[in-house]
Amino acid sequence: MTDFSRPAFPADVLDRLRRIVGATHVETDPIDIAPHLEERRGLWHGATPAVVSPGTTAEVAAVLALADARGLKIVPQGGNTGLVGGQTPSPVGDEIVLSLTRLDRIREVDPASDTMTVEAGVTLARAQEAAAAVDRLFPLSLASEGSCTIGGNLATNAGGTAVIAHGNARDLVLGIEVVLADGRVLNGLGKLRKDNTGYDLKHLFIGSEGTLGIITAAVLKLVPRPAAIGTAFVATPSPATAVALLGRAKAAFGQGLTGFELMPRFGLDLVLKHLPGARDPIAGRHDWYVLLEVAAMTADGLDERLEAFLEAALSDGEIEDGVIAGSLDQRAALWRMREGMSDVQSLEGGSIKHDVSVPIAAVPEVIEQGIAAARTVVPDIRPVPFGHLGDGNIHFNFTQPVGADKAAYLARWGEVNRAVHAVVVAHGGSVSAEHGIGVLKRELLTEVKDPTALAVMRALKATLDPKGLLNPGKVL
Amino acid sequence: MTDFSRPAFPADVLDRLRRIVGATHVETDPIDIAPHLEERRGLWHGATPAVVSPGTTAEVAAVLALADARGLKIVPQGGNTGLVGGQTPSPVGDEIVLSLTRLDRIREVDPASDTMTVEAGVTLARAQEAAAAVDRLFPLSLASEGSCTIGGNLATNAGGTAVIAHGNARDLVLGIEVVLADGRVLNGLGKLRKDNTGYDLKHLFIGSEGTLGIITAAVLKLVPRPAAIGTAFVATPSPATAVALLGRAKAAFGQGLTGFELMPRFGLDLVLKHLPGARDPIAGRHDWYVLLEVAAMTADGLDERLEAFLEAALSDGEIEDGVIAGSLDQRAALWRMREGMSDVQSLEGGSIKHDVSVPIAAVPEVIEQGIAAARTVVPDIRPVPFGHLGDGNIHFNFTQPVGADKAAYLARWGEVNRAVHAVVVAHGGSVSAEHGIGVLKRELLTEVKDPTALAVMRALKATLDPKGLLNPGKVL
Numbered sequence: 001m002t003d004f005s006r007p008a009f010p011a012d013v014l015d016r017l018r019r020i021v022g023a024t025h026v027e028t029d030p031i032d033i034a035p036h037l038e039e040r041r042g043l044w045h046g047a048t049p050a051v052v053s054p055g056t057t058a059e060v061a062a063v064l065a066l067a068d069a070r071g072l073k074i075v076p077q078g079g080n081t082g083l084v085g086g087q088t089p090s091p092v093g094d095e096i097v098l099s100l101t102r103l104d105r106i107r108e109v110d111p112a113s114d115t116m117t118v119e120a121g122v123t124l125a126r127a128q129e130a131a132a133a134v135d136r137l138f139p140l141s142l143a144s145e146g147s148c149t150i151g152g153n154l155a156t157n158a159g160g161t162a163v164i165a166h167g168n169a170r171d172l173v174l175g176i177e178v179v180l181a182d183g184r185v186l187n188g189l190g191k192l193r194k195d196n197t198g199y200d201l202k203h204l205f206i207g208s209e210g211t212l213g214i215i216t217a218a219v220l221k222l223v224p225r226p227a228a229i230g231t232a233f234v235a236t237p238s239p240a241t242a243v244a245l246l247g248r249a250k251a252a253f254g255q256g257l258t259g260f261e262l263m264p265r266f267g268l269d270l271v272l273k274h275l276p277g278a279r280d281p282i283a284g285r286h287d288w289y290v291l292l293e294v295a296a297m298t299a300d301g302l303d304e305r306l307e308a309f310l311e312a313a314l315s316d317g318e319i320e321d322g323v324i325a326g327s328l329d330q331r332a333a334l335w336r337m338r339e340g341m342s343d344v345q346s347l348e349g350g351s352i353k354h355d356v357s358v359p360i361a362a363v364p365e366v367i368e369q370g371i372a373a374a375r376t377v378v379p380d381i382r383p384v385p386f387g388h389l390g391d392g393n394i395h396f397n398f399t400q401p402v403g404a405d406k407a408a409y410l411a412r413w414g415e416v417n418r419a420v421h422a423v424v425v426a427h428g429g430s431v432s433a434e435h436g437i438g439v440l441k442r443e444l445l446t447e448v449k450d451p452t453a454l455a456v457m458r459a460l461k462a463t464l465d466p467k468g469l470l471n472p473g474k475v476l
Numbered sequence: 477m478t479d480f481s482r483p484a485f486p487a488d489v490l491d492r493l494r495r496i497v498g499a500t501h502v503e504t505d506p507i508d509i510a511p512h513l514e515e516r517r518g519l520w521h522g523a524t525p526a527v528v529s530p531g532t533t534a535e536v537a538a539v540l541a542l543a544d545a546r547g548l549k550i551v552p553q554g555g556n557t558g559l560v561g562g563q564t565p566s567p568v569g570d571e572i573v574l575s576l577t578r579l580d581r582i583r584e585v586d587p588a589s590d591t592m593t594v595e596a597g598v599t600l601a602r603a604q605e606a607a608a609a610v611d612r613l614f615p616l617s618l619a620s621e622g623s624c625t626i627g628g629n630l631a632t633n634a635g636g637t638a639v640i641a642h643g644n645a646r647d648l649v650l651g652i653e654v655v656l657a658d659g660r661v662l663n664g665l666g667k668l669r670k671d672n673t674g675y676d677l678k679h680l681f682i683g684s685e686g687t688l689g690i691i692t693a694a695v696l697k698l699v700p701r702p703a704a705i706g707t708a709f710v711a712t713p714s715p716a717t718a719v720a721l722l723g724r725a726k727a728a729f730g731q732g733l734t735g736f737e738l739m740p741r742f743g744l745d746l747v748l749k750h751l752p753g754a755r756d757p758i759a760g761r762h763d764w765y766v767l768l769e770v771a772a773m774t775a776d777g778l779d780e781r782l783e784a785f786l787e788a789a790l791s792d793g794e795i796e797d798g799v800i801a802g803s804l805d806q807r808a809a810l811w812r813m814r815e816g817m818s819d820v821q822s823l824e825g826g827s828i829k830h831d832v833s834v835p836i837a838a839v840p841e842v843i844e845q846g847i848a849a850a851r852t853v854v855p856d857i858r859p860v861p862f863g864h865l866g867d868g869n870i871h872f873n874f875t876q877p878v879g880a881d882k883a884a885y886l887a888r889w890g891e892v893n894r895a896v897h898a899v900v901v902a903h904g905g906s907v908s909a910e911h912g913i914g915v916l917k918r919e920l921l922t923e924v925k926d927p928t929a930l931a932v933m934r935a936l937k938a939t940l941d942p943k944g945l946l947n948p949g950k951v952l
Binding site (some may be wrong): 016033070097110111113115135156157158163164165167168170171182184185186187188189190192193194196197198199200201203206207208213223224226243247250251252253254255256295296297298300301305307314357358359360361388391392393412428429430431432433434435437441445448449450452453454455456457460462463464475476 | 528586587588589590591611632633635638640641643645647648656660661662663664666668669670671672673674675676677679680682683684688699700704719723726727728730731732745756763771774775776777780833834836837838848865867868869903904906907908909910911912913917919924925926928929930931932933935936938939951952
């Protein structure tokens, strides 16, 4: 699969790479490089002449300068947890994988300024722990936080469950250090809350999936750690009542509302069936559920406020029943229902996935029309629309019909996608809310994106990476 | 001053402009155009062959397409409240002023999605009122909110007093509509909280001061209106104790801390001397003061929490005395002390100004060293460092010595700037926290900005405005 004789990679290139990062950090053995060539679900498989792991920003710069001089294509990679193939090299085998995992220093934690400066290869979990060690919160929270890295989080502008209160990854960044396509280092590691000295370059690189430059370090914002967290799991009649409940929760808790996740009964059924030890939090069957969480800087009265909130929602018909977590263990059990909802779908057969967002008010209509649209393609398809209702982001997944042939079902992926995405686009929605474009949605992007926006994106790519060496074939 | 015979403006250009926007919306009479040629302090004065006021995005696009075809330079202007000359045409008189004030429609208010879609010429105050009308808050808040416009707020990424809780202007935007230099319209008016379909273009145009494109409309984020606000005015021994108090306030109120403004005694003296009806909120003289504000979604207990917070700070020596506003009138009186602090300086003689930000922990040292540095230039200079301590943004102003000659004092502007900015840059700070670059700080930008960042900015300008027609000579 890996072809070392390819003329694009003369031996001296590997020698030069070894001189830059050290011989042990240029891996070419198929066994060593295999974990870098495949993402965890096996949807994409690539090839590479070498996995190069620089240990410093200067080494990244030297690698990119060499790549620029010799026309080498570079695929940056962090924790290899991306879901759209953005971190996987092309199967052609002419792209070097640049692993950033050795850039793993926490350069500084500054609680007085509420900032933390970390390198790209620091895992999200380590960044969270470093914040907690100084009694602060780094609020980005994803299912893959144990292995995904800050560099990847920023390259893809990761979302997750805390967006409703704290925004996407880009909103948690004060500054970044970036190595440009020709090896120049853009030092933007400011710790400033306000800085209007020229164009905001950091937001251009954040979310560009490694196609405009390589993020090597970042200054992250820290926020106060809440003194109390209240977690409730409630049954609600419909997505419309869930949206009404969301409005009520915002009015009651404001920015203290830190989580609002929607789940359909069928998704809960899959969790109860496939997740060991899972138990239904609420007696009886209900059509929809919401996991909501609130945080406060004082424990005083939060439980009482949450109870009063739920009682009012109950009497107005927005919820049918509900429980409040009485301990950390109970809280973890409730979140496990939500966090397990993605993985269990693969145990029930084929799953056709969408990661969409729409204006919050449009969510009920989009769920209803999206299900109807998918059923025109596969009549007995089983919808599992779930996720971050608080920011309008629904993981609009569909499990195969009972007894269907998995491969035959998955062969309809494109058709189902088109049907569902048409509904989403008609409501002013996005076909990639938080997972990015990668290779999975590159063609789709040209169909749904404003043509002028696409033209500007192409112009920016040509300006910042004129030779097209950074993560080729991704996004554009 | 205005030269209609200039060959760059043949009569047919004015005729074409009249055909696009209507004859009454192309102003050439010196009396009509005078208000557009000077900013309110009279620091910059420009000239123009015409002030053109389109009424729709399509008209803006047609004007820019004509400008592109004919090589016409365009200076966009909103409420003309900018402080760095960014909205003033060059004195040469070859730049058309494009006034966006007729684009003043509130296209939609969507409380269920917590969004509002407004055109560039809507004043900030009108946007705030439209949000309040649906029981929401649009949190951007500036001294000039009665006349500044949303387009200008976004073009300059305005800051203000609510940044500590809600971020800068860019953080309050979900989508924008932009007319590019060649007249193409980039439609990015999405109402989405999450959208990872390609590069984030909005942040490139926001804060670019009209040099990359003309923002014609925006989707703004709305937040819940707080049910209760607590406002305290306290005396604190030093900037260091003020920073400690800030840390305590964040820990106590988290994201409920919505304002934290630092003021020196001399600034208060100027307000008491020059602002009619101003009264010292606190008995006795203290070296420093902080105006802090907290908000909550329930009135229950906020006053008690604020009192307990102040008592603890008092016993730990972070404050010496303090008052809590007991009514809306008292709250307004306290804010008037802070908001009046800028204007009163001009009544005390010459004032040399800086709009800097530094990491919050560095503020005390920067104030001390900045004052010392300024005194090496003008020994009896009277410092008035005040402003948004909560986000590290200090308006580091200096009033002339008692009895000094104003003109002679202001002639030292550059020297004092250099001395103070050197201290700021040494602490990783910004020389323009919220006012932007405009023409005032264009030369300064080349001295303090990372050279690679500057090179990238120039490349982006060349890509998006290859003929250099949009707000020429501003920023770069």
